[in-house]
Amino acid sequence: xxxxxxxxxxxxxxxxxxxxxxxxxxxxxxxxxxxxxxxxxxxxxxxxxxxxxxxxxxxxxxxxxxxxxxxxxxxxxxxxxxxxxxxxxxxxxxxxxxxxxxxxxxxxxxxxxxxxxxxxxxxxxxxxxxxxxxxxxxxxxxxxxxxxxxxxxxxxxxxxxxxxxxxxxxxxxxxxxxxxxxxxxxxxxxxxxxxxxxxxxxxxxxxxxxxxxx
Numbered sequence: 001x002x003x004x005x006x007x008x009x010x011x012x013x014x015x016x017x018x019x020x021x022x023x024x025x026x027x028x029x030x031x032x033x034x035x036x037x038x039x040x041x042x043x044x045x046x047x048x049x050x051x052x053x054x055x056x057x058x059x060x061x062x063x064x065x066x067x068x069x070x071x072x073x074x075x076x077x078x079x080x081x082x083x084x085x086x087x088x089x090x091x092x093x094x095x096x097x098x099x100x101x102x103x104x105x106x107x108x109x110x111x112x113x114x115x116x117x118x119x120x121x122x123x124x125x126x127x128x129x130x131x132x133x134x135x136x137x138x139x140x141x142x143x144x145x146x147x148x149x150x151x152x153x154x155x156x157x158x159x160x161x162x163x164x165x166x167x168x169x170x171x172x173x174x175x176x177x178x179x180x181x182x183x184x185x186x187x188x189x190x191x192x193x194x195x196x197x198x199x200x201x202x203x204x205x206x207x208x209x210x211x212x213x214x
Contacts, residue, residue: 080118082106090121092128097137097164105141107161116161117141120205123184124164127203130183133170138200140164157189163204165193177201 081087085096098117099105107114117140128135142158157163168176173194180190180201189210191202196213 082109089118091125092134093121093124093137098140098161100137100139104143104146107141113141113161116205120162120164120203123188123205124166124203127166127180127184131168131171131176131179133168135166136169138165138167157204157206162206163202165200165202167194167200173199 080089080095082095082099085094085099085101087095089095089098095106098107107117120140124135139158140163141161142156144159167173177190177192177194180186180203185203187207187209189204189206189208191212191214193200193202193214198214200214202214
């Protein structure tokens with residue numbers, strides 16, 4: 001990239017952080033990185049007075065400032081690459097949560113299933129933000145034959161990519177489901193899996209206070 005010195009430094013810092021996440025930027029991402037660098041220079045100076053300030057860039061479990069979000073967006077806004085497990089669907093969730101290492105669970109590009117997976121990922125970001133701790137996923141998208149093999153319902157929400165079975169990686173599982181009921185998932189469907197001894201909570205995109213025991 002032929003960028004002015006400050007923007008080149010900012011772009012390099014951004015690319016270095018992306019490399020730390022484990023996914024090298026593709027050559028076609030140069031224009032996107034340039035855009036982040038340009039916007040980054042418009043932010044206020046950092047705590048040490050340096051500019052460009054790259055301190056907002058999050059670690060994998062960190063959070064960035066609202067100002068940076070509004071000005072720049074985020075590296076996980078890049079198109080999802082389903083061939084790379086660590087490619088982001090949203091801020092906090094990646095391909096590996098959907099596929100669980102099984103390439104048969106990669107949805108068809110631009111399909112209804114893929115779109116629903118992206119929508120659910122954004123909702124799960126909000127759940128994790130409300131909970132304030134990292135979450136794991138045991139099951140997300142399923143194909144019909146695979147769903148039958150695990151004893152799934154005939155037409156579950158997992159088939160169109162509209163459901164995920166999640167669990168908390170930190171904190172009390174017994175406190176997790178009440179948090180869902182009171183905050184991020186108060187007006188959507190979910191099943192009591194922790195309370196029923198299954199070890200996970202089923203969430204899906206249906207609207208309304210739909211509750212059941214898994």
